[in-house]
Amino acid sequence: MIILIACTVFAKGASEASATGEKKTGTKNALLGPGNVTIKSVYQNVTFDPNTDLMAGLIEKSTGYKAEYFTLPAQNADEKLALEVASGVNYDIIRCSRSQFNMLLASNALMPLNDLLDEYGQDIIAGHTQETWDAVSDKNKVIYGIPYKYAADKEVASFIVCRKDLMKKAGITEMPITLDEFYNTLVTLKKYYGNQYIILTGPYLPATEKNENWKFPKVIASAFGIWGEWMTDENGKVIYMTEAKGFKPMLEFMNKLYNEGLLDPDWAVSTNDSVAEKFSSGKAIMACSSRTGCTTMSPAVIKNVGITYDDLSYISPLEGKDGTCTYMMTEAISSISVIPKSCKHPADVINWCHLKLQDQLYLNFGIEGTHFTYDADGNMTPNNPLFANERGNSYWYCNAMDMAKYQKDWPARIRKSEAQWQCWKGTTIATVNSRDHVFVDNPFKFMTAQENYSKFNSALHTSLNDFVVQVICGSKTVDGINMLEKDLAANNLNQVRAELQAYLGAK
Amino acid sequence: MKNKAIVSKKVGKDLSEKTVSAIAYVYMFLFSLLALLPILHVASKGVSSGEFVTAGLVRFFPRGFQLETLKFIILGTGFLPAMKNTILITGIGTAISMVTTILTAYPLSKSEFRGRKVILFLYVFSMIFYGGMIPAYMVMRTLGILDSIWACILPFAIIQFNMFIVKNYFEALPSEIEESAKVDGAGDLRILVSIILPMSTPVISTVGLLYAINYWNNYFHAMMYTISESMRTLQVYLYNLINTSSEVAMNLASGDGMTNLTSAGLVAAAVSISVLPILVAYPFVQKFLVKGMTVGSVKG
Numbered sequence: 001m002i003i004l005i006a007c008t009v010f011a012k013g014a015s016e017a018s019a020t021g022e023k024k025t026g027t028k029n030a031l032l033g034p035g036n037v038t039i040k041s042v043y044q045n046v047t048f049d050p051n052t053d054l055m056a057g058l059i060e061k062s063t064g065y066k067a068e069y070f071t072l073p074a075q076n077a078d079e080k081l082a083l084e085v086a087s088g089v090n091y092d093i094i095r096c097s098r099s100q101f102n103m104l105l106a107s108n109a110l111m112p113l114n115d116l117l118d119e120y121g122q123d124i125i126a127g128h129t130q131e132t133w134d135a136v137s138d139k140n141k142v143i144y145g146i147p148y149k150y151a152a153d154k155e156v157a158s159f160i161v162c163r164k165d166l167m168k169k170a171g172i173t174e175m176p177i178t179l180d181e182f183y184n185t186l187v188t189l190k191k192y193y194g195n196q197y198i199i200l201t202g203p204y205l206p207a208t209e210k211n212e213n214w215k216f217p218k219v220i221a222s223a224f225g226i227w228g229e230w231m232t233d234e235n236g237k238v239i240y241m242t243e244a245k246g247f248k249p250m251l252e253f254m255n256k257l258y259n260e261g262l263l264d265p266d267w268a269v270s271t272n273d274s275v276a277e278k279f280s281s282g283k284a285i286m287a288c289s290s291r292t293g294c295t296t297m298s299p300a301v302i303k304n305v306g307i308t309y310d311d312l313s314y315i316s317p318l319e320g321k322d323g324t325c326t327y328m329m330t331e332a333i334s335s336i337s338v339i340p341k342s343c344k345h346p347a348d349v350i351n352w353c354h355l356k357l358q359d360q361l362y363l364n365f366g367i368e369g370t371h372f373t374y375d376a377d378g379n380m381t382p383n384n385p386l387f388a389n390e391r392g393n394s395y396w397y398c399n400a401m402d403m404a405k406y407q408k409d410w411p412a413r414i415r416k417s418e419a420q421w422q423c424w425k426g427t428t429i430a431t432v433n434s435r436d437h438v439f440v441d442n443p444f445k446f447m448t449a450q451e452n453y454s455k456f457n458s459a460l461h462t463s464l465n466d467f468v469v470q471v472i473c474g475s476k477t478v479d480g481i482n483m484l485e486k487d488l489a490a491n492n493l494n495q496v497r498a499e500l501q502a503y504l505g506a507k
Numbered sequence: 508m509k510n511k512a513i514v515s516k517k518v519g520k521d522l523s524e525k526t527v528s529a530i531a532y533v534y535m536f537l538f539s540l541l542a543l544l545p546i547l548h549v550a551s552k553g554v555s556s557g558e559f560v561t562a563g564l565v566r567f568f569p570r571g572f573q574l575e576t577l578k579f580i581i582l583g584t585g586f587l588p589a590m591k592n593t594i595l596i597t598g599i600g601t602a603i604s605m606v607t608t609i610l611t612a613y614p615l616s617k618s619e620f621r622g623r624k625v626i627l628f629l630y631v632f633s634m635i636f637y638g639g640m641i642p643a644y645m646v647m648r649t650l651g652i653l654d655s656i657w658a659c660i661l662p663f664a665i666i667q668f669n670m671f672i673v674k675n676y677f678e679a680l681p682s683e684i685e686e687s688a689k690v691d692g693a694g695d696l697r698i699l700v701s702i703i704l705p706m707s708t709p710v711i712s713t714v715g716l717l718y719a720i721n722y723w724n725n726y727f728h729a730m731m732y733t734i735s736e737s738m739r740t741l742q743v744y745l746y747n748l749i750n751t752s753s754e755v756a757m758n759l760a761s762g763d764g765m766t767n768l769t770s771a772g773l774v775a776a777a778v779s780i781s782v783l784p785i786l787v788a789y790p791f792v793q794k795f796l797v798k799g800m801t802v803g804s805v806k807g
Contacts, residue, residue: 042734045747047584047755049736070734073743074750080731083641087648273771277563292753296769300561 030347031120034064034355037348041067042084042094044335045074046396054390055397058363063355065348069397078103085109085340092343093353095399101136101145101336102449110144111339111346117143120350123357124400132403135446136336145336146353146400151410153331154439156427158206158218160315161279161294162286165307166197178319179223179253186262189285200257201264201278202288213461215267215468216254217288218327222317224250227326227440229461230500238501240493241464242484246324254472268473280304286315291420298419309418314426317438325438327431332445337399353400360402364394365409372412380412388416443504452499456492463487546782553577553776557769575767576776584755586777588737589744592656593723594784596740600660600722605715607665608673613699615670616677634667640731647732658732659740663721669714676710677703716792723785741781748777 043050050056050069060066070091072080081100084091085107096104104110117125125133128147136145162175167185170192176182189199205213214221214229221227224246233239241247257263264270264284272293279287280300289297298312317327337353339346356363365372365380371387372380382388395413415421431438447453467484470476547567552560556571564570580586614620615627643662644653652658680703688698704711726742733739739747748755752770 045751046736047748047751049585049588051736069736071736072734073730074747076730080734083644083731084734086641087644089648089653273563276561280558280562281564282562296557296561296756300558300769303556303558304562304564 031351032345032348033351035066037065037345039065039067039345039349039352040070040090040092042070042072042081042091042096043396044077044095044097045071046393048393050393050396053393055363055393059356059397062359062363063352065352065355067352082107085342088342090342090344091340092345092349093337093339093399095148095335095337097335098333099449099454101338104338104340105138105144106449109340111341111343113143113146113339113346113350114141116339116346116350120347121354121400123402124350124354127357127400127402127404131446132333135333135448145338147333148335148337148398148401149403150330150332150334151403151407151413152428153329153407154428154432154436155291155330156219156316156327156431157330158204158288158290159423159427160200160202160217160219160286161289161297161423162313162315163282163301163305163307163311164313165311166193166285167313175313175315176318179220179321182220182315182318183253183257186257186286187260190260190262193285195261198264198278198284199262200286200288201275201284202267202270204272204275204288204290204293206272206290206292213465215465216250216472219315219317220254221246221250222325222327222438223320224253225320225324225326226250227328228442228444229457229464230444230496232443232504236504238497238504240460240488240497242481242488246320248478248481251468251471251478254468255474255478258472258474263472268469276300289423291414291423294419294423295417296419298422309422312422312426314423314430316427316431317435325435326440327438328442329439329445331442356397357400357402360406361409364391364398364406365412366391380409380415382412382415384416387412392416443507444500447500447503450496450499450503452492452495456496459491460488460493460496463491549775550779551775552772553779555772557767557772560769560772560775573767576769576772577780579768580773580776580780584748584777585736585739585744586780589739589741590781590784592659592738593741596656596659596725596729597719597722599656600663601715601719603660603664604666604669604718605711608670608714608718609699609704609711611665612670612673612677613703616674630667630670644731654733654735654738656738659725659729660722662728663718663725666718666721669717673707673710673714676707680706712792745777745781749774 050071056067056069077097078100081094081096082103085094085104094100094104113121124146128149132147132149133143134141136147137143164175167173167189170189172185172188174181176185186199189197193199202217203215205215218227224244226241226244226246229241231239231241231244254263258267264275264278266274275284275287275289276293276297278284279289280297282301282305287297298309301312302308317325319325339349343349365382366387368374370383371391372382375381391413411424414424463484467476467481467487471478471480544567548565551567551569552565553576554572554574555565555569556573559565559570615623617623647653647658647662650657650661652661684702684706685698688702693701724742725740726746729740730743730746733743752773756768756770756773
């Protein structure tokens with residue numbers, strides 16, 4: 001409600017502004033230059049004070065512009081942003097989420113950037129592909145934001161981490177690649193250890209993935225051809241996960257694992273913390289996890305049970321009997337920097353972003369030889385702890401980037417942490433190098449806000465996850481899928497599908 | 508013989524008293540554990556090594572004692588400015604609220620005060636019907652106090668409910684005392700300061716405490732009215748930390764903090780030191796909280 005009223009208030013102010021906009025455009029595009037303007041910027045919430053952080057000083061020194069940083073709260077961030085913008089507070093740039101961008105765009109709150117980028121931001125334009133720019137433009141190709149993409153287009157973001165030392169004792173020397181090998185591995189471990197250990201604990205639900213948080217491991221779903229909640233079949237038709245051929249067999253497989261005692265008996269009620277506790281304390285041999293999860297889990301299990309990183313291994317997307325292996329690419333826009341119409345110095349804001357981009361290497365990675373070095377293959381290696389201490393927070397200040405260059409060096413940021421680097425090597429690098437074909441492009445990766453999708457997808461997701469857990473843990477059988485289908489239909493499945501199909505058709 | 512009987516009766520009574528006392532002590536000890544153990548658990552997590560915290564091996568005492576997490580919370584995050592802001596808001600806010608509440612309640616407690624009913628109606632009306640967040644935000648903006656401690660203080664400068672408690676208390680005071688003071692030549696202000704307020708310490712301390720708790724715990728207004736990191740209050744800081752702790756821990760995984768900085772450890776450390784001011788102050792204000800249960804109410 002707050003957003004709605006705030007947007008209405010702003011829309012009124014915005015239309016008034018546009019009535020005189022033509023005359024003002026000339027003065028608004030005038031560049032005052034570094035030292036003459038203080039950039040007021042709004043970012044997402046953070047624990048440190050961004051105005052006193054080392055990075056603020058570095059950016060000021062590099063660009064010549066003084067900048068003030070403000071942050072949105074963790075809760076009610078959308079409402080807060082709507083209130084701030086509607087009240088006409090003079091922010092120059094806002095780094096917002098995808099949904100916040102859509103909200104501000106729908107409220108007519110954003111300044112078109114084409115002319116400004118043409119004049120002051122040629123390198124910014126060159127930093128992204130046309131497809132990415134289209135995602136932040138309207139139908140008339142008017143650009144309203146500067147995209148910031150997630151730095152890894154392909155990442156095995158969710159995987160299974162394993163205690164290789166325990167697997168070796170049970171006679172397992174190779175990590176499973178196929179679903180059959182995986183099943184045999186679990187059975188062997190169960191036979192060898194009995195009830196001494198939980199064989200596989202999970203699920204692990206990364207907070208950032210929201211609608212992709214399923215109650216079954218993605219690396220198992222891959223073997224059944226399942227890579228997304230909404231997918232397209234071979235004819236380009238949009239289907240929901242439950243309509244995929246592999247959905248029922250996947251649930252039957254998971255239920256079989258549960259019935260045979262190969263899964264954590266607490267699977268239905270597990271939380272990320274309980275999964276981490278079981279693996280870190282040495283109670284589980286395998287655990288569903290992610291790069292974030294392993295940051296604390298791996299060092300903890302190493303210390304608690306006295307092993308090394310060599311004793312940990314990772315299971316990447318598994319292959320099905322017919323060689324099926326599909327895993328969704330992680331290419332996505334993580335945030336968008338926008339200039340509100342109330343901004344008085346948009347030319348300087350674009351110039352500031354442009355200058356930051358010019359110094360991208362220094363600002364995000366530091367000085368070669370001091371903060372990082374390049375290995376023989378040209379890969380950046382950070383010098384820790386200096387790199388982590390002095391560039392650890394740089395990600396928070398990013399706006400415009402030369403994505404190709406940034407993506408090349410970005411793994412150095414993972415390398416800050418040995419735990420993260422080990423799982424990155426063991427999953428993403430291994431999969432990209434040997435089985436790159438498993439990554440499936442997400443056709444909806446740059447999708448703009450869709451009304452029905454925004455309204456109904458959460459309910460669909462909840463129904464799906466509830467059913468999945470009930471089948472895995474045996475309180476329902478997979479034959480009850482008819483009930484789920486009815487439930488999904490009642491939650492407007494077909495309206496969402498029609499909308500997504502129309503989106504793909506218009507692409 | 509008679510004396511013997513009395514002695515034996517007394518011994519019997521002592522025994523039963525002792526038994527009842529023992530049961531009461533055990534009972535209260537167990538109940539106090541219910542309150543104490545969660546605090547011990549959280550405090551222990553804040554000073555335990557990261558590997559024990561992640562593995563869920565910390566119960567009620569620290570394991571692998573370390574102070575890196577506390578040090579990071581105090582020096583590496585916005586904890587100190589947030590604590591400073593909250594203390595300032597609570598201190599200044601409570602003082603302002605007490606002045607406005609007393610100065611409003613006193614005249615409204617006098618039946619001869621003209622327009623009393625209209626003013627009381629306005630207070631009741633505004634207590635029931637709130638203007639809403641956006642108008643309130645616009646008022647703050649127009650006053651030019653957004654992103655300052657005043658935006659967290661002025662909306663609570665007077666809370667109608669508290670004002671009514673004080674007004675009711677003032678009304679119950681014997682009017683003869685005031686009349687005798689007037690005979691001695693005291694003006695309204697002198698009567699309020701020198702006669703009424705000293706007689707009203709129970710209600711003043713209780714309402715002051717209610718205001719202080721309200722300012723200390725206030726989250727929503729601080730979240731909506733401030734946007735600079737340096738203006739965050741303790742409650743907003745804690746909420747933000749809880750939401751971003753895993754990101755912070757991941758980001759620091761190879762910095763100076765290394766493995767001791769875990770998501771759960773950061774939150775536990777921040778929560779532990781956040782409650783310290785309340786823990787220190789509570790024994791001194793506990794009696795006022797109890798009085799607050801009955802003060803201002805109608806007694807039969």
